[in-house]
Amino acid sequence: MSDSKRPLVISAPEPRTLDLIFTPSARKIFGDRYEIFEVEAVQVDRLPDAILEQARYIVGQPPLSRQTLEKMRSLRCIFNVESNLFNNMPYEFLFERGIHVVTTGAVFAEPVAELGLALALNLARGIVDSDIDFRAGKELWGGDGNRKARLLSGSDVGIIGFGDLGKALNRVLSGFRTRIKVFDPWMPPSILIEHGVQPASLSEVLSQSDFVFVVASVTSENEGFLGKDAFASMRPGAAFILLSRAGVVDFPALMETVRSGHIVAASDVFPEEPLARDHPVRSLPGFLRSAHRAGALDIAFTRMGDMVLEDMDLVDRGLPPMRSKRAERETVSRMRSKPVDKN
Amino acid sequence: MSDSKRPLVISAPEPRTLDLIFTPSARKIFGDRYEIFEVEAVQVDRLPDAILEQARYIVGQPPLSRQTLEKMRSLRCIFNVESNLFNNMPYEFLFERGIHVVTTGAVFAEPVAELGLALALNLARGIVDSDIDFRAGKELWGGDGNRKARLLSGSDVGIIGFGDLGKALNRVLSGFRTRIKVFDPWMPPSILIEHGVQPASLSEVLSQSDFVFVVASVTSENEGFLGKDAFASMRPGAAFILLSRAGVVDFPALMETVRSGHIVAASDVFPEEPLARDHPVRSLPGFLRSAHRAGALDIAFTRMGDMVLEDMDLVDRGLPPMRSKRAERETVSRMRSKPVDKN
Amino acid sequence: MSDSKRPLVISAPEPRTLDLIFTPSARKIFGDRYEIFEVEAVQVDRLPDAILEQARYIVGQPPLSRQTLEKMRSLRCIFNVESNLFNNMPYEFLFERGIHVVTTGAVFAEPVAELGLALALNLARGIVDSDIDFRAGKELWGGDGNRKARLLSGSDVGIIGFGDLGKALNRVLSGFRTRIKVFDPWMPPSILIEHGVQPASLSEVLSQSDFVFVVASVTSENEGFLGKDAFASMRPGAAFILLSRAGVVDFPALMETVRSGHIVAASDVFPEEPLARDHPVRSLPGFLRSAHRAGALDIAFTRMGDMVLEDMDLVDRGLPPMRSKRAERETVSRMRSKPVDKN
Amino acid sequence: MSDSKRPLVISAPEPRTLDLIFTPSARKIFGDRYEIFEVEAVQVDRLPDAILEQARYIVGQPPLSRQTLEKMRSLRCIFNVESNLFNNMPYEFLFERGIHVVTTGAVFAEPVAELGLALALNLARGIVDSDIDFRAGKELWGGDGNRKARLLSGSDVGIIGFGDLGKALNRVLSGFRTRIKVFDPWMPPSILIEHGVQPASLSEVLSQSDFVFVVASVTSENEGFLGKDAFASMRPGAAFILLSRAGVVDFPALMETVRSGHIVAASDVFPEEPLARDHPVRSLPGFLRSAHRAGALDIAFTRMGDMVLEDMDLVDRGLPPMRSKRAERETVSRMRSKPVDKN
Structure with a gap:
């Protein structure tokens, strides 16, 4: 040739x-x-x-x-x-x-981790609604606007999945003195410990975290494994950040739990992409939306x-x-x- | 008694x-x-x-x-x-x-640093506009929405002022492998070096950074010291994040530079607080607003x-x-x- | 059955x-x-x-x-x-x-790294000879005994080989603010950079380091690859610490370079183990000996x-x-x- | 003039x-x-x-x-x-x-911390006696020589005093994944926590550590505060490393506890300096001596x-x-x- x-x-x-x-x-x-x-x-x-x-x-x-x-x-x-x-x-x-x-695919870990952290901080500080209010001249100043604000530093963090993405998240969280629990059934506990995180069961991660990041891939075994009961078991006011695939969650149950006010959430992935114009997640308060942009830089x-x-x-x-x-x-x-x- | x-x-x-x-x-x-x-x-x-x-x-x-x-x-x-x-x-x-x-006042360092990082990541990833578009059904998916997106990881960061706030910022940035230059004329260079940052002149910080954070207090000597020339010297597309006091910048010049498209900016502080309902910063594209909420948690x-x-x-x-x-x-x-x- | x-x-x-x-x-x-x-x-x-x-x-x-x-x-x-x-x-x-x-074999990485660091600090501070002198009532006090003493902190470190052992060394060195160069032809440069070390050629590692750690395995390609010229190219007074296999060095050349006073050295491995009773390394000043004890804990x-x-x-x-x-x-x-x- | x-x-x-x-x-x-x-x-x-x-x-x-x-x-x-x-x-x-x-005096913190770490690793690995045996052709190879060897990584560390020296020790220990307890009555607990160490009582530090470092200055209140009972409360086989001033310990009691085999020890400071030619510490097994050389570089x-x-x-x-x-x-x-x- x-x-x-x-x-x-x-x-x-x-x-x-x-x-x-x-x-x-x-x-x-x-x-x-x-x-x-x-x-x-x-x-x-x-x-x-x-x-x-x-x-x-x-x-x-x-x-x-x-x-x-x-x-x-x-x-x-x-x-x-x-x-x-x-x-x-x-x-x-x-x-x-x-x-x-x-x-x-490891190239996406860093961009996704940065967006994941950004979404978490946005949920913690209400940045989007705050700027929208500011544009409209309705902003609340100082402590008046911070009634629900809280810190990531020193909080309890849960990570579901500890592949490249979970490790990158752990890295960008390293300056925040968080206590990180990880659920990953494919990963030996001693490797998690070497990364400075605590191996935990799924229910521990869900029920004992202020911020839960989902970075697990969909497999034949975990489709929709995060449903109504999982969300109900989370701490009141906790933040759920979905970064990997919509397939791992029961999306309607997630929306319902956010609507009830029990948790807040952010997601980069959706059941259909692009999403129907009238999909109810578009107007759901307490839900921050990103159009599958986490990795594609x-x-x-x-x-x-x-x-x-x-x-x-x-x-x-x-x-x-x-x-x-x-x-x-x-x-x-x-x-x-x-x-x-x-x- | x-x-x-x-x-x-x-x-x-x-x-x-x-x-x-x-x-x-x-x-x-x-x-x-x-x-x-x-x-x-x-x-x-x-x-x-x-x-x-x-x-x-x-x-x-x-x-x-x-x-x-x-x-x-x-x-x-x-x-x-x-x-x-x-x-x-x-x-x-x-x-x-x-x-x-x-x-x-040191209690404010951690909350301010977290908000500062959040604002920087928001500017880098366009999160506010992205969510607003999503609500309106106009979102761009994946790479189409990321034309201007960029990473904080591995970027050049400048910090102006290295008191409690600057040190807290340095800490939350520790997982991002950034190269950090600091301008602080009140601080001996060797202390900066011990914190792992590089002592630099004001003009180096401005002209060689992708993200510039201002956390300097206003003193009798630095009122309005960041003006038109300072902003013009910044890298095209760089992000300017103001966290300490509006008094250290020439605010109209900052707005003008953002309006020109040369830089993007975010600020937690404003020349008057509360701000006039018709202040032009409220509708300025490329500018992210926070109503003095950085510290008051x-x-x-x-x-x-x-x-x-x-x-x-x-x-x-x-x-x-x-x-x-x-x-x-x-x-x-x-x-x-x-x-x-x-x- | x-x-x-x-x-x-x-x-x-x-x-x-x-x-x-x-x-x-x-x-x-x-x-x-x-x-x-x-x-x-x-x-x-x-x-x-x-x-x-x-x-x-x-x-x-x-x-x-x-x-x-x-x-x-x-x-x-x-x-x-x-x-x-x-x-x-x-x-x-x-x-x-x-x-x-x-x-x-990865279980040996941590014990070997700790011993490697200990040997390096011993060479830098003359701890063995100092204690021997003390036993004999011939010790020199304070600065008088520190004429050749130096710090590891802030020094230039070279690592040859970046498998489990090299990574463990990098970890125990993390509190010393050293600049670390690594030569490992089997490792892509970007992985080295992710670990915070600088990819380098063998000759850069040898000639630009104050401490050189050898943790490379012997392969069919690198037997005896560190010889007379390699040692001569090192900085005067630099320390050479051999932790993996004696086969990678020309041992007589190493001894000769130490005897000349050009470098100091420590080794955990020897050409024959156990070693002949009259082997000249036993009495070589500037050489610190460890009897293949680095890993076997x-x-x-x-x-x-x-x-x-x-x-x-x-x-x-x-x-x-x-x-x-x-x-x-x-x-x-x-x-x-x-x-x-x-x- | x-x-x-x-x-x-x-x-x-x-x-x-x-x-x-x-x-x-x-x-x-x-x-x-x-x-x-x-x-x-x-x-x-x-x-x-x-x-x-x-x-x-x-x-x-x-x-x-x-x-x-x-x-x-x-x-x-x-x-x-x-x-x-x-x-x-x-x-x-x-x-x-x-x-x-x-x-x-802060200039001495880094050199002292490095020597302190070196002494601790020497006690853990028996490096001095091992080299002396090697010179004499009596060395034990591999595991045979490591019967008492142990790791610093993952161990419990106690630090008494958390001034410049304690902080420098904490820094050089950062790559070892130790759990560090600190006793310092002059230091608010929250500052210790910010440095990633655990505030503790003196008796907790002594009785729950594998390595105890003493870096407290002598004051009018703490002369000789570490005596027989303090040493007896330490874990069997633990290592005691004295780096600040001999005045804080009851030196004969320290020697007696080492002689009994309950602990091992290293010291850079002595009750009189220079020390009498016939002082019994010169020949005390389990005791590593350094002639006030920790800082004077x-x-x-x-x-x-x-x-x-x-x-x-x-x-x-x-x-x-x-x-x-x-x-x-x-x-x-x-x-x-x-x-x-x-x-």
Whole structure:
């Protein structure tokens, strides 16, 4: 296909684009180091054998048949930059062959954690309503406006899920002297303790926190696991901040609990996105809304490209990838996230 | 006046009240340990000699004449819980006599720092406008809504003033891996370095930061020191967050620079408070408004009472107060803050 | 073999013992949850088929033939508690089958880091010679004894290798405001930056540090890579602390550089262990000796058992192990550590 | 005396010298900014009026009569670089006049904390005896030599005294995940809590710690306050590290408790210094000796000069000194430290 000595990369990063995930300078390094073969995802299975045989990497998550993979004798790693894992390639066969499938979703951890903290502080201090009142000349000054205000510093915080996102939240909370309880059944307690947080049951996290952050992925096991009873068990006036997937909560029950005044809430994710114009959450007092903007920052996307370059460099040298996150035999089939259809 | 063995405290905490600055349980300890003589501030000068002679402490900032103080032979410490220093007592004479005058304003540092961080994150992520759009069904989803969004993590931060407030800001920023430059001409550089921040000139702080926080008090020397040129020197798109006193900035120049689109801003303080109904800042895009609510939280006020109790305990035992902040001979006359007229 | 429903574990932990790696209470949990079949390592290959077929785990690193493994249809994970990887089982076949091989060597990171810091502080302050002089009545008091003394705080530190050990060192150094440079060719620079250290070349680490810690494993590529020129390039008076394996340095060259007075050094590892009675390092001034005691603390060994229990719990539930470290296809063949023959 | 416009400094820094406390470059700045009048401490009282009248600063702690001070109408600050306060000047009169007396002893905090940590780690790991055995060819390898070894990480630590030294210790311990209890009756509990340590009684600190650090100054109230019962109340095998003044402990009782095997100990200070050649502590097993070398590092002394320059700069500008520590009316008479007679 080419007499270049540069390793061959098949690029099919939909719904991302190379321009989204690489800064111009990283894009240049990518092109200098590798021969890039750009193709639509659905075309990968039909590429000529000569290309399939030579390709060392795939950037993207194209549908791949076992027959195609059998031809790809040079393939070492698939960089899934969508970051959710679809059931569109024979993972068992990839694992047997020792071909890594890695995702770059960790880039979203920092932006999401910052937005999560911002939403929590907004709930604690009523910033949105305060500014709206100010615009209208109805603002309350000083202590008069702070009847419900409270501090994050020194409070009890609960985190549900302690993957990249939970760890990033723990980091941005480090200046607040909070006591953090974490529920994550996939994580050994000693790792939580090493991160300075306290392992806890779900019910402890819910009932003993002033701020509860949900950063757990949806799996086949936890769909809708936070419902009416969970919200009822929270401290009166506590704040519930939903950052991962709407699928883990019973959304109507959440809205109802906020409407009752028992808790306040903020969410970056919704049962349907975009959301119906007349959805009642739009006008629900005590609920702060963010339109799935927590992670989708330009800087997060360009960090994907940096990750890809760093890990290709390791794999080129015969080392395992370290920067991206590997799909695991055990968990690949449990993930149930919906594909993103926009960046 | 009393045959009690409890030390006598003259209480004239206006505009605070004992119920504001003490939790019920702290109020009880206060009453158990001390004999409390409650009086209006303007009456202190006219109290009977027997009371003046016995009083060990004053809680409040009443006008005090030299004659009155000469009678107060047992006086050890004045706890100014208003926290700004007025020119209504002969400080030189107090200093000569070794009577401490202490303020409890440090209680506001943590609430102000949290609000400051919240305002910065709001500017970075457009949270208020995003929620307003969402209520109206006009929200932009994902990356479409994040065209101007950016991270605080890893950014360049400038802090002007490094007293209690600046230090509290530095603390809540500790999880964000920012590079922090500080301008504070009253602070030796080595102390800044020990706090992990970089001493810098005012112009470096302004021109090399993505987020500039102003937490400097107004003094006779810095009124209006941040004007048109200062704002023009800031990075395009940078965020300016004003948390201390409106007096340190040229407010019209600040508004003009925001209106031009060069920077965005947030402020908790305004040239007049309350502000005229038709003040143009109310409708200024790119400007986030908070009605002097940064510090005035219940928990801040009740911490004042805790401070008073801890320092009285030290002074009772012949030790200097450590929890409150002492007025200093050198700087007492330089402070120019306006009295607060509400809590 | 048994009608118990408890999963079967083949236990062959040589040179460890179950009593070494489990506290009594952890040992009890282990026995309650699993059926333990204890056997000498060399006997595993000859166990009856019924046992091989049922075993879910192996604790130890017994020699295993492909034939044996083919019978072990229930095997999910081998817990190598020796922690070095020998070439005594068909790793490729294990990887193909998705059987995890994990090591528990991370338990040594904290004890080794503490000893490493202690050795560095000893070199900086001359503590050993100072106490020896004191015993002999020849001590120098105060500044007279501190002619060569210096601080770790604020100094330039170099770390070679940033695995578990390097990270633990970085952690115990966190209170010292040091500037840390790290050389680790297996680690992407961005991960180093996330840990707050500066990625650097080997020559930068050597020539720009006041303290150099070596915590790199021996691989097929780095045997003896620190030699005469490396030591000569260090700052005069700098301290070299060797904590991982003697194989990474040219030991005679290290001794020679210390003898010349150019650097001082400490080592926990030696070319032969135990060392000849007349080895010249025993009397070398400027050299601090520790007899391979950095990691071998009781508490480290019992943490191995805790790791094993936590990871078995994950694997029992169909999740991948997280607490132990997985052997990697790419690197398993590169490791060249000698087996330990004592705990 | 001089027509120079530079402010006049009387320099009488015994037992320090200007060359000890200033680096060459700082010494040059000092000379460029100020007119330096060097004199023996005992001569200051006899200086000509013209000099006394003009002097803005004194560097040192000369004996000063009230008559002399009455002439010193320009005096603003006395920089006591010995750092203990002697009873050789009329402090009341200085305080009345608003003349600051400051000490520079904080420079020793970091060196002392590092040595304190080193001594603790030495006791925990037996480093001195281990190296002595190694020199003699009698070393025990690996776990055989670690029968009594233990970790600092995760242990219970007690600190007695939480001034500059206690805070510096807390800082160097920050990477060890210890639980720290502090006893300091001069310090409000809330300040301790802000530093992340737990306020505790003396008996809690002694009886619930694995490592006890003593960094309290001797006062009129605490001489010998740690005696036989105190040591007996410690955990078996705990380590006692004495860093401040021998006067706070009953030294024979400490030695006796170490000899009994109940605790191990290290000390940088002794009842007499230098110590008798035949003092039994010289040969006491379980006791690690350091000849008052904890603080006296060159870098500590030159930081004194930096402090002096930074604070003179503040005072020149009409601000209070911030870098050095002010003598306090309440406590100046309580301090009982012996003068140092060597640097």
